[in-house]
Amino acid sequence: MSETPEQPTVNQVARLARIHLDDQQLTSSGEKLEQILEFVSQLEQVELPKDVEPFFGAIESVNAIREDNLQTSVPREKILDNAPESDGEFYLVPPVFRNTDS
Protein backbone atom coordinates (compact mmCIF):
# COMPACT_ATOMS: atom_id res chain seq x y z
CA MET A 1 0.00 0.00 0.00
CA SER A 2 2.20 2.75 -1.42
CA GLU A 3 0.78 5.92 0.11
CA THR A 4 0.76 4.58 3.67
CA PRO A 5 3.46 5.38 6.22
CA GLU A 6 6.60 3.34 6.67
CA GLN A 7 5.73 -0.23 7.49
CA PRO A 8 6.06 -1.19 11.12
CA THR A 9 8.54 -4.01 11.57
CA VAL A 10 7.37 -7.37 12.82
CA ASN A 11 9.18 -6.53 16.05
CA GLN A 12 7.13 -3.37 16.47
CA VAL A 13 3.89 -5.22 15.73
CA ALA A 14 4.74 -7.86 18.35
CA ARG A 15 5.44 -5.09 20.83
CA LEU A 16 2.12 -3.37 20.03
CA ALA A 17 0.33 -6.70 20.44
CA ARG A 18 2.15 -7.33 23.75
CA ILE A 19 3.36 -10.72 22.53
CA HIS A 20 6.87 -11.93 23.29
CA LEU A 21 8.37 -13.75 20.30
CA ASP A 22 11.91 -15.11 20.13
CA ASP A 23 14.10 -14.39 17.09
CA GLN A 24 13.06 -17.53 15.25
CA GLN A 25 9.38 -16.84 15.87
CA LEU A 26 9.82 -13.25 14.75
CA THR A 27 11.32 -14.39 11.46
CA SER A 28 8.65 -16.99 10.80
CA SER A 29 5.86 -14.65 11.86
CA GLY A 30 7.24 -11.91 9.62
CA GLU A 31 7.28 -14.26 6.63
CA LYS A 32 3.72 -15.40 7.19
CA LEU A 33 2.55 -11.84 7.76
CA GLU A 34 4.10 -10.80 4.47
CA GLN A 35 2.46 -13.71 2.67
CA ILE A 36 -0.99 -12.89 4.05
CA LEU A 37 -0.61 -9.15 3.43
CA GLU A 38 0.28 -9.89 -0.15
CA PHE A 39 -2.84 -12.02 -0.49
CA VAL A 40 -5.17 -9.44 1.04
CA SER A 41 -3.64 -6.67 -1.09
CA GLN A 42 -6.06 -7.87 -3.81
CA LEU A 43 -8.59 -5.66 -2.01
CA GLU A 44 -6.74 -2.69 -3.51
CA GLN A 45 -8.05 -3.80 -6.91
CA VAL A 46 -11.69 -3.80 -5.82
CA GLU A 47 -13.38 -0.75 -7.28
CA LEU A 48 -15.92 0.72 -4.95
CA PRO A 49 -18.74 3.11 -5.79
CA LYS A 50 -17.91 6.54 -4.32
CA ASP A 51 -20.64 6.62 -1.70
CA VAL A 52 -20.36 3.08 -0.37
CA GLU A 53 -20.64 2.94 3.41
CA PRO A 54 -18.62 0.41 5.37
CA PHE A 55 -20.58 -2.52 6.80
CA PHE A 56 -19.38 -3.28 10.31
CA GLY A 57 -21.89 -5.90 11.30
CA ALA A 58 -25.21 -7.47 10.58
CA ILE A 59 -27.14 -5.64 13.25
CA GLU A 60 -27.03 -2.04 12.14
CA SER A 61 -28.07 1.22 13.76
CA VAL A 62 -29.79 -0.42 16.69
CA ASN A 63 -28.83 0.90 20.07
CA ALA A 64 -29.66 -1.68 22.69
CA ILE A 65 -30.94 0.08 25.76
CA ARG A 66 -32.65 -1.32 28.80
CA GLU A 67 -34.20 -0.09 32.02
CA ASP A 68 -31.59 0.90 34.58
CA ASN A 69 -32.60 -1.75 37.08
CA LEU A 70 -30.44 -3.23 39.77
CA GLN A 71 -29.64 -6.86 38.98
CA THR A 72 -27.64 -9.47 40.77
CA SER A 73 -24.34 -10.33 39.16
CA VAL A 74 -21.77 -13.07 39.60
CA PRO A 75 -20.28 -12.88 43.12
CA ARG A 76 -16.79 -11.39 43.29
CA GLU A 77 -15.20 -14.47 44.86
CA LYS A 78 -16.40 -16.66 41.97
CA ILE A 79 -14.80 -14.28 39.49
CA LEU A 80 -11.59 -14.06 41.47
CA ASP A 81 -11.42 -17.88 41.54
CA ASN A 82 -10.00 -17.63 38.01
CA ALA A 83 -7.40 -15.01 38.92
CA PRO A 84 -3.77 -16.14 38.76
CA GLU A 85 -3.20 -14.06 41.89
CA SER A 86 -5.59 -12.14 44.13
CA ASP A 87 -5.95 -11.07 47.73
CA GLY A 88 -9.59 -12.11 47.81
CA GLU A 89 -10.74 -8.61 46.98
CA PHE A 90 -8.48 -7.36 44.19
CA TYR A 91 -6.38 -8.80 41.38
CA LEU A 92 -2.69 -8.73 42.19
CA VAL A 93 -0.12 -7.95 39.49
CA PRO A 94 3.67 -7.48 39.34
CA PRO A 95 5.00 -3.93 39.80
CA VAL A 96 3.73 -1.53 37.15
CA PHE A 97 7.00 0.43 37.20
CA ARG A 98 10.46 -0.94 37.66
CA ASN A 99 12.44 0.45 40.55
CA THR A 100 15.25 2.39 38.86
CA ASP A 101 16.97 3.47 42.12
CA SER A 102 18.78 0.22 42.72
Added chain:
Amino acid sequence: MTLSALNADVIVDQLNAGEVTATDCVQHFLDRIQIHNAELNAFIRVSESALEQAEAIDQRRKSGESLGSLAGLPIAIKDGICVSGQPTTAGSKMLENFSPPYDATIVERLKSADAIIIGKTNMDEFAMGSSTENSFFGPTNNPWATNRVPGGSSGGSAACVAARLAPVAIGSDTGGSIRQPASFCGITGLKPTYGRVSRYGLIAFASSLDQIGPMTRTAKESALLMSVIAGFDPRDSTSSKEQVSDFLTGLETPLAGLRIGVCRDHLNEGLDVEVKTKINDAISVFKQLGANIEEIELPQTKSAIAAYYIIAPCEASSNLARYDGVRYTFRAQANDLEEMYRNTRGQGFGDEVKQRIMLGTYALSSGYYEAYYLKASKVRRMIKQDYDEAFKKVDLILGPTTPTPAFKLGQHTQDPLAMYLADIYTVSANLAGIPAISVPVEPSSTGLPIGLQLQGRAFEENTLLRAAHQFQNETLWHTASPSEPWRTQS
Protein backbone atom coordinates in the same frame (compact mmCIF):
# COMPACT_ATOMS: atom_id res chain seq x y z
CA MET B 1 -31.78 -50.65 17.11
CA THR B 2 -28.87 -49.45 19.21
CA LEU B 3 -29.27 -45.99 20.71
CA SER B 4 -26.33 -44.54 18.85
CA ALA B 5 -27.99 -45.33 15.53
CA LEU B 6 -31.07 -43.26 16.42
CA ASN B 7 -31.69 -39.63 15.63
CA ALA B 8 -32.17 -37.21 18.52
CA ASP B 9 -35.90 -36.70 17.87
CA VAL B 10 -36.41 -40.48 18.06
CA ILE B 11 -34.31 -40.74 21.22
CA VAL B 12 -36.41 -38.00 22.81
CA ASP B 13 -39.60 -39.86 21.83
CA GLN B 14 -38.27 -43.10 23.32
CA LEU B 15 -37.26 -41.31 26.52
CA ASN B 16 -40.70 -39.73 26.78
CA ALA B 17 -42.38 -43.08 26.13
CA GLY B 18 -40.29 -44.70 28.85
CA GLU B 19 -38.75 -47.15 26.39
CA VAL B 20 -35.31 -46.10 27.53
CA THR B 21 -34.11 -44.24 30.63
CA ALA B 22 -31.97 -41.12 30.53
CA THR B 23 -29.41 -43.00 32.63
CA ASP B 24 -29.11 -45.82 30.08
CA CYS B 25 -28.95 -43.31 27.26
CA VAL B 26 -26.18 -41.23 28.84
CA GLN B 27 -24.30 -44.40 29.85
CA HIS B 28 -24.48 -45.69 26.29
CA PHE B 29 -22.81 -42.58 24.88
CA LEU B 30 -20.30 -42.35 27.76
CA ASP B 31 -19.28 -45.93 26.94
CA ARG B 32 -18.79 -45.03 23.30
CA ILE B 33 -16.68 -42.01 24.26
CA GLN B 34 -14.64 -44.25 26.56
CA ILE B 35 -13.95 -46.67 23.68
CA HIS B 36 -13.36 -44.23 20.84
CA ASN B 37 -12.14 -40.91 22.15
CA ALA B 38 -8.52 -41.98 22.49
CA GLU B 39 -8.39 -42.47 18.74
CA LEU B 40 -10.53 -39.51 17.68
CA ASN B 41 -9.77 -36.91 20.39
CA ALA B 42 -13.17 -35.34 19.75
CA PHE B 43 -13.76 -34.51 23.42
CA ILE B 44 -11.45 -32.42 25.56
CA ARG B 45 -13.40 -33.33 28.66
CA VAL B 46 -16.36 -35.51 29.58
CA SER B 47 -18.86 -34.16 32.09
CA GLU B 48 -18.47 -35.79 35.49
CA SER B 49 -22.03 -35.00 36.46
CA ALA B 50 -23.81 -36.23 33.32
CA LEU B 51 -24.90 -39.54 34.86
CA GLU B 52 -26.08 -37.87 38.03
CA GLN B 53 -28.17 -35.44 35.98
CA ALA B 54 -29.63 -38.32 33.99
CA GLU B 55 -30.63 -40.11 37.18
CA ALA B 56 -32.29 -36.92 38.44
CA ILE B 57 -34.29 -36.66 35.22
CA ASP B 58 -35.38 -40.29 35.47
CA GLN B 59 -36.52 -39.63 39.05
CA ARG B 60 -38.45 -36.54 38.04
CA ARG B 61 -40.08 -38.44 35.18
CA LYS B 62 -41.03 -41.26 37.54
CA SER B 63 -42.67 -38.85 39.94
CA GLY B 64 -44.77 -37.43 37.12
CA GLU B 65 -43.09 -34.02 36.91
CA SER B 66 -43.38 -32.23 33.59
CA LEU B 67 -40.04 -32.16 31.80
CA GLY B 68 -38.37 -30.02 29.16
CA SER B 69 -38.53 -30.71 25.43
CA LEU B 70 -35.10 -32.41 25.33
CA ALA B 71 -35.39 -34.27 28.64
CA GLY B 72 -32.56 -36.79 28.96
CA LEU B 73 -30.98 -36.12 25.56
CA PRO B 74 -27.16 -36.06 25.71
CA ILE B 75 -25.55 -33.15 23.90
CA ALA B 76 -21.91 -32.21 23.29
CA ILE B 77 -20.82 -28.56 23.52
CA LYS B 78 -17.89 -26.93 21.78
CA ASP B 79 -15.28 -25.95 24.35
CA GLY B 80 -15.48 -22.29 23.42
CA ILE B 81 -18.90 -22.05 25.07
CA CYS B 82 -19.10 -21.49 28.82
CA VAL B 83 -20.61 -24.13 31.06
CA SER B 84 -20.67 -22.99 34.66
CA GLY B 85 -18.19 -24.79 36.87
CA GLN B 86 -16.86 -26.98 34.04
CA PRO B 87 -13.46 -26.16 32.58
CA THR B 88 -13.92 -24.22 29.31
CA THR B 89 -10.67 -23.80 27.43
CA ALA B 90 -11.44 -22.66 23.87
CA GLY B 91 -8.71 -25.13 22.93
CA SER B 92 -6.06 -22.87 24.46
CA LYS B 93 -3.30 -23.27 27.01
CA MET B 94 -4.27 -19.73 28.04
CA LEU B 95 -7.56 -21.08 29.47
CA GLU B 96 -6.41 -24.58 30.43
CA ASN B 97 -7.64 -24.12 33.99
CA PHE B 98 -10.44 -21.63 33.38
CA SER B 99 -13.77 -22.50 34.95
CA PRO B 100 -16.54 -20.05 33.97
CA PRO B 101 -18.64 -18.61 36.80
CA TYR B 102 -21.79 -18.68 34.64
CA ASP B 103 -23.55 -20.61 31.85
CA ALA B 104 -23.72 -19.33 28.29
CA THR B 105 -27.33 -18.46 27.44
CA ILE B 106 -27.62 -21.41 25.07
CA VAL B 107 -26.34 -23.72 27.81
CA GLU B 108 -28.87 -22.29 30.22
CA ARG B 109 -31.61 -22.90 27.64
CA LEU B 110 -30.47 -26.45 26.91
CA LYS B 111 -30.37 -27.14 30.64
CA SER B 112 -33.89 -25.77 31.13
CA ALA B 113 -35.01 -28.05 28.30
CA ASP B 114 -33.48 -30.85 30.47
CA ALA B 115 -30.84 -31.81 27.90
CA ILE B 116 -27.73 -33.35 29.44
CA ILE B 117 -24.34 -31.89 28.60
CA ILE B 118 -22.16 -34.93 28.10
CA GLY B 119 -18.88 -33.18 27.43
CA LYS B 120 -16.88 -30.37 25.84
CA THR B 121 -15.52 -30.85 22.35
CA ASN B 122 -12.15 -30.10 20.82
CA MET B 123 -11.62 -27.06 18.60
CA ASP B 124 -8.99 -24.89 16.98
CA GLU B 125 -7.63 -22.51 19.59
CA PHE B 126 -10.08 -19.61 20.02
CA ALA B 127 -11.88 -21.00 16.95
CA MET B 128 -9.03 -19.90 14.67
CA GLY B 129 -8.54 -22.65 12.14
CA SER B 130 -10.13 -24.95 9.61
CA SER B 131 -8.80 -28.32 10.75
CA THR B 132 -8.83 -28.52 14.59
CA GLU B 133 -5.05 -28.96 14.35
CA ASN B 134 -4.55 -25.68 16.22
CA SER B 135 -5.83 -27.09 19.52
CA PHE B 136 -3.56 -27.06 22.57
CA PHE B 137 -5.08 -30.48 23.32
CA GLY B 138 -3.92 -32.07 20.06
CA PRO B 139 -5.77 -32.56 16.78
CA THR B 140 -9.09 -34.35 16.34
CA ASN B 141 -9.13 -37.13 13.75
CA ASN B 142 -11.85 -37.57 11.16
CA PRO B 143 -13.79 -40.81 11.88
CA TRP B 144 -14.22 -41.40 8.12
CA ALA B 145 -10.42 -41.71 7.78
CA THR B 146 -8.34 -40.98 10.83
CA ASN B 147 -5.39 -39.67 8.80
CA ARG B 148 -7.61 -36.76 7.77
CA VAL B 149 -8.77 -33.63 9.56
CA PRO B 150 -12.39 -33.27 10.71
CA GLY B 151 -12.42 -29.64 9.57
CA GLY B 152 -12.60 -26.78 12.00
CA SER B 153 -12.86 -24.98 14.10
CA SER B 154 -15.77 -27.06 15.50
CA GLY B 155 -13.98 -30.28 14.52
CA GLY B 156 -14.61 -32.08 17.82
CA SER B 157 -18.35 -31.43 17.62
CA ALA B 158 -18.48 -32.65 14.00
CA ALA B 159 -16.39 -35.76 14.65
CA CYS B 160 -18.32 -36.77 17.77
CA VAL B 161 -21.67 -36.58 15.97
CA ALA B 162 -20.33 -38.42 12.90
CA ALA B 163 -18.85 -41.14 15.13
CA ARG B 164 -22.02 -41.24 17.25
CA LEU B 165 -20.20 -40.41 20.46
CA ALA B 166 -23.05 -37.95 21.06
CA PRO B 167 -26.41 -37.76 19.28
CA VAL B 168 -26.08 -34.01 18.65
CA ALA B 169 -23.66 -31.17 19.32
CA ILE B 170 -23.33 -27.40 19.40
CA GLY B 171 -20.68 -25.50 17.48
CA SER B 172 -19.86 -21.92 16.59
CA ASP B 173 -19.20 -20.41 13.18
CA THR B 174 -17.16 -17.27 12.46
CA GLY B 175 -16.12 -18.01 8.86
CA GLY B 176 -17.43 -21.54 8.34
CA SER B 177 -16.52 -23.27 11.60
CA ILE B 178 -19.83 -25.18 11.80
CA ARG B 179 -20.44 -25.84 8.09
CA GLN B 180 -16.94 -26.77 6.96
CA PRO B 181 -16.42 -29.49 9.62
CA ALA B 182 -20.02 -30.66 9.08
CA SER B 183 -19.12 -31.05 5.41
CA PHE B 184 -15.85 -32.89 6.17
CA CYS B 185 -17.56 -35.26 8.62
CA GLY B 186 -20.75 -35.97 6.67
CA ILE B 187 -23.21 -34.33 9.04
CA THR B 188 -25.64 -31.40 8.99
CA GLY B 189 -24.50 -28.04 10.38
CA LEU B 190 -26.45 -24.79 10.59
CA LYS B 191 -25.01 -21.32 11.03
CA PRO B 192 -28.00 -19.20 12.00
CA THR B 193 -28.53 -15.56 11.06
CA TYR B 194 -26.28 -13.19 13.01
CA GLY B 195 -28.27 -12.24 16.11
CA ARG B 196 -30.59 -15.25 15.97
CA VAL B 197 -28.83 -17.11 18.78
CA SER B 198 -27.37 -15.35 21.80
CA ARG B 199 -23.58 -15.14 21.95
CA TYR B 200 -23.58 -14.54 25.70
CA GLY B 201 -21.03 -16.98 27.11
CA LEU B 202 -19.41 -17.73 23.76
CA ILE B 203 -15.71 -16.94 24.08
CA ALA B 204 -15.35 -14.16 21.52
CA PHE B 205 -13.23 -14.49 18.37
CA ALA B 206 -14.69 -11.90 15.95
CA SER B 207 -17.82 -10.44 17.47
CA SER B 208 -19.48 -9.19 14.29
CA LEU B 209 -19.16 -12.64 12.70
CA ASP B 210 -19.46 -15.24 15.51
CA GLN B 211 -22.68 -17.25 15.71
CA ILE B 212 -23.61 -20.41 17.64
CA GLY B 213 -25.52 -23.22 15.92
CA PRO B 214 -26.48 -26.91 15.91
CA MET B 215 -24.38 -29.78 14.47
CA THR B 216 -26.51 -32.86 13.95
CA ARG B 217 -27.06 -35.79 11.66
CA THR B 218 -30.32 -34.43 10.18
CA ALA B 219 -31.92 -31.08 9.44
CA LYS B 220 -34.85 -32.12 11.62
CA GLU B 221 -32.56 -32.47 14.64
CA SER B 222 -31.09 -29.04 13.89
CA ALA B 223 -34.64 -27.66 13.89
CA LEU B 224 -35.27 -29.36 17.23
CA LEU B 225 -32.20 -27.71 18.78
CA MET B 226 -32.86 -24.32 17.18
CA SER B 227 -36.31 -24.28 18.78
CA VAL B 228 -34.52 -24.37 22.15
CA ILE B 229 -31.48 -22.13 21.59
CA ALA B 230 -32.79 -19.33 19.31
CA GLY B 231 -34.30 -16.07 20.43
CA PHE B 232 -33.66 -12.69 21.99
CA ASP B 233 -31.40 -12.45 25.02
CA PRO B 234 -31.10 -9.18 26.92
CA ARG B 235 -27.53 -10.16 27.86
CA ASP B 236 -26.40 -10.05 24.21
CA SER B 237 -27.05 -6.57 22.84
CA THR B 238 -26.65 -7.88 19.28
CA SER B 239 -29.23 -10.63 19.68
CA SER B 240 -32.32 -10.00 17.62
CA LYS B 241 -35.88 -9.40 18.75
CA GLU B 242 -37.09 -10.87 15.46
CA GLN B 243 -39.95 -13.33 16.02
CA VAL B 244 -38.78 -16.92 16.56
CA SER B 245 -41.12 -19.44 14.99
CA ASP B 246 -41.21 -23.15 15.77
CA PHE B 247 -38.49 -24.43 13.49
CA LEU B 248 -40.11 -27.89 13.31
CA THR B 249 -43.36 -26.75 11.73
CA GLY B 250 -43.33 -26.43 7.99
CA LEU B 251 -40.46 -28.88 7.47
CA GLU B 252 -42.75 -31.10 5.40
CA THR B 253 -44.02 -28.30 3.14
CA PRO B 254 -43.12 -29.36 -0.43
CA LEU B 255 -40.49 -27.37 -2.31
CA ALA B 256 -42.64 -26.85 -5.42
CA GLY B 257 -42.03 -23.33 -6.69
CA LEU B 258 -39.09 -22.62 -4.38
CA ARG B 259 -36.48 -20.61 -6.28
CA ILE B 260 -32.92 -21.80 -5.76
CA GLY B 261 -30.03 -19.76 -7.13
CA VAL B 262 -26.77 -21.29 -8.31
CA CYS B 263 -23.70 -19.15 -8.78
CA ARG B 264 -21.76 -20.74 -11.66
CA ASP B 265 -18.52 -19.04 -10.58
CA HIS B 266 -18.68 -21.11 -7.40
CA LEU B 267 -18.92 -24.32 -9.42
CA ASN B 268 -15.84 -23.79 -11.55
CA GLU B 269 -12.49 -22.44 -10.50
CA GLY B 270 -10.55 -24.42 -7.92
CA LEU B 271 -13.36 -26.85 -7.24
CA ASP B 272 -12.54 -30.55 -6.89
CA VAL B 273 -14.04 -32.43 -9.86
CA GLU B 274 -15.86 -34.96 -7.72
CA VAL B 275 -17.31 -32.26 -5.48
CA LYS B 276 -18.61 -30.50 -8.58
CA THR B 277 -20.25 -33.70 -9.89
CA LYS B 278 -21.95 -34.50 -6.58
CA ILE B 279 -23.23 -30.95 -6.19
CA ASN B 280 -24.65 -31.08 -9.71
CA ASP B 281 -26.35 -34.38 -8.83
CA ALA B 282 -27.85 -32.71 -5.78
CA ILE B 283 -29.15 -29.88 -7.96
CA SER B 284 -31.04 -32.53 -9.96
CA VAL B 285 -32.62 -33.81 -6.72
CA PHE B 286 -33.85 -30.31 -5.88
CA LYS B 287 -35.30 -30.05 -9.41
CA GLN B 288 -37.15 -33.33 -8.90
CA LEU B 289 -38.49 -31.92 -5.64
CA GLY B 290 -40.08 -29.12 -7.63
CA ALA B 291 -37.61 -26.30 -6.99
CA ASN B 292 -36.75 -23.92 -9.82
CA ILE B 293 -33.03 -23.57 -10.34
CA GLU B 294 -31.87 -20.14 -11.50
CA GLU B 295 -28.45 -18.71 -12.22
CA ILE B 296 -27.33 -15.84 -10.05
CA GLU B 297 -24.25 -13.66 -9.76
CA LEU B 298 -22.29 -12.91 -6.61
CA PRO B 299 -19.41 -10.95 -8.17
CA GLN B 300 -17.91 -9.55 -4.96
CA THR B 301 -17.72 -12.86 -3.12
CA LYS B 302 -14.36 -13.45 -4.84
CA SER B 303 -12.95 -10.86 -2.43
CA ALA B 304 -14.61 -12.46 0.61
CA ILE B 305 -11.58 -14.38 1.92
CA ALA B 306 -9.35 -11.31 1.66
CA ALA B 307 -11.92 -9.11 3.42
CA TYR B 308 -12.51 -11.78 6.05
CA TYR B 309 -8.78 -12.14 6.81
CA ILE B 310 -8.64 -8.44 7.57
CA ILE B 311 -11.89 -8.07 9.49
CA ALA B 312 -11.71 -11.22 11.63
CA PRO B 313 -8.08 -10.73 12.80
CA CYS B 314 -8.78 -7.04 13.55
CA GLU B 315 -11.70 -7.99 15.76
CA ALA B 316 -9.69 -10.85 17.28
CA SER B 317 -6.73 -8.63 18.14
CA SER B 318 -9.10 -6.46 20.14
CA ASN B 319 -11.13 -9.32 21.70
CA LEU B 320 -8.08 -11.28 22.79
CA ALA B 321 -6.45 -8.28 24.45
CA ARG B 322 -8.20 -9.44 27.62
CA TYR B 323 -5.83 -12.42 27.96
CA ASP B 324 -3.07 -10.51 29.67
CA GLY B 325 -2.29 -12.63 32.72
CA VAL B 326 -4.47 -10.67 35.13
CA ARG B 327 -7.88 -12.36 35.10
CA TYR B 328 -7.94 -15.66 33.24
CA THR B 329 -5.89 -18.25 35.14
CA PHE B 330 -2.69 -18.34 33.10
CA ARG B 331 0.20 -16.04 33.96
CA ALA B 332 3.83 -16.35 32.90
CA GLN B 333 6.73 -15.35 35.16
CA ALA B 334 7.74 -11.70 34.83
CA ASN B 335 9.43 -8.87 36.72
CA ASP B 336 7.05 -6.11 35.77
CA LEU B 337 3.58 -5.63 34.33
CA GLU B 338 4.53 -5.07 30.71
CA GLU B 339 6.76 -8.13 30.71
CA MET B 340 3.93 -10.13 32.28
CA TYR B 341 1.61 -9.19 29.41
CA ARG B 342 4.20 -10.08 26.80
CA ASN B 343 5.34 -13.35 28.37
CA THR B 344 1.82 -14.50 29.21
CA ARG B 345 0.63 -13.90 25.66
CA GLY B 346 3.82 -15.27 24.14
CA GLN B 347 3.54 -18.53 26.09
CA GLY B 348 -0.24 -18.86 26.48
CA PHE B 349 -1.27 -18.46 22.83
CA GLY B 350 -0.48 -20.93 20.06
CA ASP B 351 1.18 -19.93 16.77
CA GLU B 352 -1.96 -19.34 14.67
CA VAL B 353 -3.60 -17.21 17.35
CA LYS B 354 -0.46 -15.11 17.71
CA GLN B 355 -0.27 -14.79 13.93
CA ARG B 356 -3.82 -13.49 13.68
CA ILE B 357 -3.40 -11.09 16.58
CA MET B 358 -0.26 -9.79 14.84
CA LEU B 359 -2.14 -9.40 11.56
CA GLY B 360 -5.02 -7.58 13.24
CA THR B 361 -2.64 -5.36 15.20
CA TYR B 362 -0.77 -4.51 12.01
CA ALA B 363 -3.94 -3.73 10.05
CA LEU B 364 -5.25 -1.49 12.84
CA SER B 365 -1.97 0.24 13.52
CA SER B 366 -1.70 3.96 12.98
CA GLY B 367 -2.00 4.94 9.32
CA TYR B 368 -3.27 1.56 8.13
CA TYR B 369 -6.91 1.64 9.21
CA GLU B 370 -8.24 3.06 5.94
CA ALA B 371 -6.21 0.81 3.68
CA TYR B 372 -7.17 -2.36 5.49
CA TYR B 373 -10.07 -2.40 7.94
CA LEU B 374 -12.10 0.36 6.33
CA LYS B 375 -11.54 -0.94 2.81
CA ALA B 376 -12.44 -4.50 3.89
CA SER B 377 -15.59 -3.21 5.60
CA LYS B 378 -16.63 -1.45 2.40
CA VAL B 379 -16.03 -4.62 0.41
CA ARG B 380 -18.14 -6.34 3.06
CA ARG B 381 -20.96 -3.92 2.20
CA MET B 382 -20.61 -4.85 -1.49
CA ILE B 383 -20.81 -8.55 -0.63
CA LYS B 384 -23.95 -7.94 1.39
CA GLN B 385 -25.44 -5.98 -1.51
CA ASP B 386 -24.71 -8.92 -3.84
CA TYR B 387 -26.79 -11.12 -1.56
CA ASP B 388 -29.57 -8.52 -1.28
CA GLU B 389 -29.79 -8.44 -5.08
CA ALA B 390 -29.67 -12.22 -5.42
CA PHE B 391 -32.41 -12.72 -2.84
CA LYS B 392 -34.73 -10.52 -4.89
CA LYS B 393 -34.61 -13.27 -7.53
CA VAL B 394 -34.28 -16.44 -5.47
CA ASP B 395 -35.22 -17.83 -2.06
CA LEU B 396 -32.05 -19.86 -1.45
CA ILE B 397 -28.54 -20.05 -2.86
CA LEU B 398 -27.00 -23.48 -3.44
CA GLY B 399 -23.36 -24.48 -3.84
CA PRO B 400 -20.57 -26.59 -2.37
CA THR B 401 -19.68 -26.05 1.29
CA THR B 402 -15.97 -26.62 0.67
CA PRO B 403 -13.79 -26.85 -2.46
CA THR B 404 -12.47 -30.33 -1.53
CA PRO B 405 -13.29 -33.21 0.84
CA ALA B 406 -11.33 -33.46 4.12
CA PHE B 407 -7.61 -32.96 3.64
CA LYS B 408 -4.86 -34.89 5.42
CA LEU B 409 -3.54 -34.01 8.85
CA GLY B 410 -0.49 -31.80 8.41
CA GLN B 411 -1.26 -31.07 4.76
CA HIS B 412 -1.82 -27.34 5.19
CA THR B 413 -0.23 -26.60 8.58
CA GLN B 414 2.76 -24.78 7.04
CA ASP B 415 0.72 -22.86 4.49
CA PRO B 416 -1.80 -20.50 6.09
CA LEU B 417 -3.27 -19.38 2.76
CA ALA B 418 -4.06 -22.92 1.62
CA MET B 419 -5.79 -23.46 4.97
CA TYR B 420 -7.73 -20.18 4.68
CA LEU B 421 -9.04 -21.17 1.24
CA ALA B 422 -10.90 -24.12 2.81
CA ASP B 423 -13.41 -21.44 3.89
CA ILE B 424 -13.80 -19.84 0.47
CA TYR B 425 -17.51 -20.69 0.14
CA THR B 426 -18.46 -20.21 3.77
CA VAL B 427 -17.07 -16.82 4.90
CA SER B 428 -19.45 -14.73 2.80
CA ALA B 429 -22.48 -15.77 4.86
CA ASN B 430 -20.72 -14.55 8.02
CA LEU B 431 -19.74 -11.25 6.39
CA ALA B 432 -23.33 -10.70 5.23
CA GLY B 433 -24.87 -12.04 8.46
CA ILE B 434 -27.15 -14.49 6.67
CA PRO B 435 -27.98 -18.09 7.69
CA ALA B 436 -26.47 -21.10 5.90
CA ILE B 437 -26.60 -24.86 6.29
CA SER B 438 -24.36 -27.71 5.13
CA VAL B 439 -25.88 -31.12 4.35
CA PRO B 440 -24.15 -34.29 3.14
CA VAL B 441 -24.40 -35.31 -0.52
CA GLU B 442 -22.95 -38.44 -2.14
CA PRO B 443 -19.43 -39.10 -0.79
CA SER B 444 -16.29 -39.13 -2.94
CA SER B 445 -15.11 -42.31 -4.68
CA THR B 446 -12.70 -42.81 -1.77
CA GLY B 447 -15.54 -42.62 0.73
CA LEU B 448 -14.98 -39.10 2.04
CA PRO B 449 -18.04 -36.96 2.82
CA ILE B 450 -18.95 -33.97 0.64
CA GLY B 451 -21.19 -31.11 1.78
CA LEU B 452 -23.76 -29.00 -0.01
CA GLN B 453 -24.33 -25.50 1.27
CA LEU B 454 -27.65 -23.66 1.19
CA GLN B 455 -27.70 -19.96 2.09
CA GLY B 456 -30.86 -18.03 2.85
CA ARG B 457 -32.24 -14.60 3.65
CA ALA B 458 -31.66 -13.22 7.13
CA PHE B 459 -33.99 -14.85 9.67
CA GLU B 460 -35.25 -17.42 7.16
CA GLU B 461 -33.71 -20.48 8.81
CA ASN B 462 -37.10 -22.16 8.32
CA THR B 463 -36.64 -22.18 4.55
CA LEU B 464 -33.10 -23.56 4.88
CA LEU B 465 -34.20 -26.29 7.26
CA ARG B 466 -37.21 -27.16 5.13
CA ALA B 467 -35.14 -27.48 1.94
CA ALA B 468 -32.46 -29.49 3.76
CA HIS B 469 -35.10 -31.75 5.35
CA GLN B 470 -36.85 -32.38 2.03
CA PHE B 471 -33.49 -33.20 0.44
CA GLN B 472 -32.82 -35.65 3.27
CA ASN B 473 -36.27 -37.22 2.78
CA GLU B 474 -35.21 -37.90 -0.79
CA THR B 475 -31.60 -39.02 -0.23
CA LEU B 476 -29.85 -41.27 2.28
CA TRP B 477 -26.40 -39.66 2.42
CA HIS B 478 -27.04 -38.17 5.86
CA THR B 479 -27.78 -41.63 7.29
CA ALA B 480 -24.34 -43.02 6.44
CA SER B 481 -21.99 -43.55 9.38
CA PRO B 482 -18.26 -44.28 9.33
CA SER B 483 -17.56 -47.97 9.89
CA GLU B 484 -15.91 -49.22 13.07
CA PRO B 485 -13.02 -49.68 13.54
CA TRP B 486 -12.40 -46.34 11.89
CA ARG B 487 -10.54 -46.44 8.61
CA THR B 488 -7.02 -45.15 9.18
CA GLN B 489 -6.24 -44.23 5.57
CA SER B 490 -7.99 -42.64 2.65
